[in-house]
Amino acid sequence: MKTVHTVEEVRAAEEALMARLPDGALMQRAVAGLVTVCARLLRESGGVYGARVVVLAGAGNNGGDALWAGARLARRGAHADAVLLDPAKAHAEGLTAFRSAGGRVVSVDDGVGLRSALAQADLVLDGILGIGGRGGLRGDAARLAALLREGRTAGAVVAVDLPSGVDPDTGETPGDAVAADHTVTFGTLKAALVVDPGAAAAGTLHFADIGLGPFLPEAEMTVLDDADVAALLPDPGRESDKYSRGVVGVLAGSAQFPGAAVLATGGALHGGAGMVRYAGPDAVATEVRERWPEAIAGPSPDAVGRVQAWTIGSGLGDGREDDVRAALGAGLPVLVDADGLRWLPERFTGPALLTPHAGELSRLLDVDRSAVEARRLHHAREAARRWNAVVLLKGSTTVLAAPDGRVRVNPTGTSALAAAGTGDVLAGLAGSLLAGGLSPLDAGSVAAFAHGLAGQRAAAGSGYPSAGDVLAALPAVLRSLRGPVGGG
């Protein structure tokens, strides 16, 4: 599991650690990690000796890191230029070290010199802003970010700690931000690095351990890995029967969208539930049974018999309010997707997982879709609090926010999932995990993780996979995550 901490938590941990170390030692740890990555990247493009490095240094410690790193690379034979955004406030020790290693300072006002240095650079260090940054980049900093974004440098852009201009705690980019190829981050992850649009601006992540671990609190925000997901997946042992593995009800699909019923039921069948009961119109139920003979079907939630959780909403269309209210009123764990989101109660009192995409969440919260895309964490958290439900916001980075403040960010997302019907598969799968006894936060994060891997696997096979391809890839993904089932 990867942990993500806030600026406040990082600062407190740094303070506690610095009190035990000689002056400047912590920064040197960060610089050592940064230089290791830079040297590796430069070796790939011909070596450190003779390489051209440009340091963009802001007025804070982030600029200090970058200047020290530039100094170390210069000592190893690189030609280093530094652009100081606020020369009077530049990090004094870093600048002295940079100059005594032979580094040159280029004025930010020297347009010709600046462009030529950037154009020739093998590596650009973005040390404009780190965790002290607030608001979008302004003035010269914005101009530099624009030059980098326009590709005015052939070399790799390496962000120090985080790409400058991205809000550290949210991943939002309120104004201009640097688009990096790599980011070397110190001590722990920040939200800026895992939530879009920040995550996209960070490029490839590298972690430099500076020893903060023992001083950091338990993280509210986490990113699960394969082992976490394997541990969370319900394990149907030798003793379990179809009922103890959970029965999930699927209220999805309509005459207009019968495929949603088929895909959600398919997702539910793959999620480990012992039985799936489908509730919907006869014609749709017939299609579901033709595709999945193992599913049981009935015309309404009341008619299908007992279940342990409901998946509600994918492709439901109009006029199903009574059915939705019946399923929601059963007092069972529920997953509400798509059209089901139109009939939410004021507040949930039992376990609930909502799975909107940005458009659906924007309608729920009555804000613009672009506002949701720009502030994904903020809006997911707000909806989680308002409805007392876990909110899984689908999209470029899928985030899950729980009403108690916990957040999970899914690391397996892929653009391959941007196809009609993939959300129905996810809803079925997550509902099945709810029926298997997982909490809404666990069910949603495990489902998103496996669904993302299935999307990647399907894309490797067909390039532009359909929802059916993603569904077909699920069994192999789940098998490889949890190992063989039923071994006892």
Ligand SMILES: NC(=O)C1=CN([C@@H]2O[C@H](COP(=O)(O)OP(=O)(O)OC[C@H]3O[C@@H](n4cnc5c(N)ncnc54)[C@H](O)[C@@H]3O)[C@@H](O)[C@H]2O)[C@@H](O)CC1
């Ligand atoms: N505290 C420590 O001991 C360590 C800090 N480290 C580095 O220090 C960084 C944090 O340093 P600082 O706290 O000095 O903060 P930063 O260097 O991130 O930036 C702070 C400066 O930028 C200005 N600023 C804020 N928002 C701005 C904006 N939108 N446009 C222009 N200027 C803006 C502030 O007024 C302030 O002068 C970390 O990200 C990391 O790179 C590392 O060296 C590890 C050790």
Ligand SMILES: [K+]
């Ligand atoms: K930076």
